[in-house]
Amino acid sequence: MLTAYPVILSIPVAWGEMDSYQHVNNIVYLRYFESVRMAYFDQCGFHAHHQQFGIGPILAETACKFLKPLTYPDTVLAAARVTDIGEDRFRQEYALVSQKENRLCALGHGVIVSYDYRELKKTALPPTIVANVKTLEG
Numbered sequence: 151m152l153t154a155y156p157v158i159l160s161i162p163v164a165w166g167e168m169d170s171y172q173h174v175n176n177i178v179y180l181r182y183f184e185s186v187r188m189a190y191f192d193q194c195g196f197h198a199h200h201q202q203f204g205i206g207p208i209l210a211e212t213a214c215k216f217l218k219p220l221t222y223p224d225t226v227l228a229a230a231r232v233t234d235i236g237e238d239r240f241r242q243e244y245a246l247v248s249q250k251e252n253r254l255c256a257l258g259h260g261v262i263v264s265y266d267y268r269e270l271k272k273t274a275l276p277p278t279i280v281a282n283v284k285t286l287e288g
Contacts (some may be wrong), residue, residue, distance in 0.1 A: 151247055151254060155191045155229030156286050160249075163224040169213060173219035179256050183244045190242065196206035196281040206271055208265040210239065214258040216270060224250040232283050239263045239274050240283065 152158055161182055169175040190195050200206025220226060227247040227257055234241040244258040266273040 151228045152227060152245060155243075155245060156233045156288065157186060157193055157231070158227055158229045159186045159189050161185060161226045161228055163220055163222050163226060165222045168222055168252075173221050176216065178213070178222075179246060180212065180259070181218065182226055182228045182246055182256075183212065183214065183230075183258050186230040186244060187242060187262075190230045190232075192228065194279060194286050196279055198268065199276055199279055203276070204267050204268040205264060205276060207262045208272075209260055210263045211261040212258065213242075213258055213260075216256050218248065218253055218255045219245070220248055220255050224248050226255070232287055235275070235280060235283065238261070238274050279285070 151280060161242050163174060167174045167178045167238045196207050228247045229247070230242050232245050240262050242262060243252060244260070246256040247253065248255050263272050264275040265271070
């Protein structure tokens, strides 16, 4: 299910993530996306680039399509990939898989903009980050 995704995290579902409807609350799915997004940024060097040069990622848009409720106990496989790269942004796609059910539970996407945190404005994607993303994506 996740062979097209180069970054995959295994995240245990916490009992406290459940809501009164006895499933993982919808906002938690976005947190799972955030966790795998941060892992992707670590692997492509965007966090390190931000620390060194002040240019890093900022989330401009995100969405989630809920396919199946998650419940405790379970472990979620959260996956991320980049599908489109522009001059100052790229699009990531996310997938969440329940290990207990061996089933896709959610799909999502995010638009990540390259942001100059010193100048407080968007900027071109650093060439090293573009190259690292392309390498990561194979």
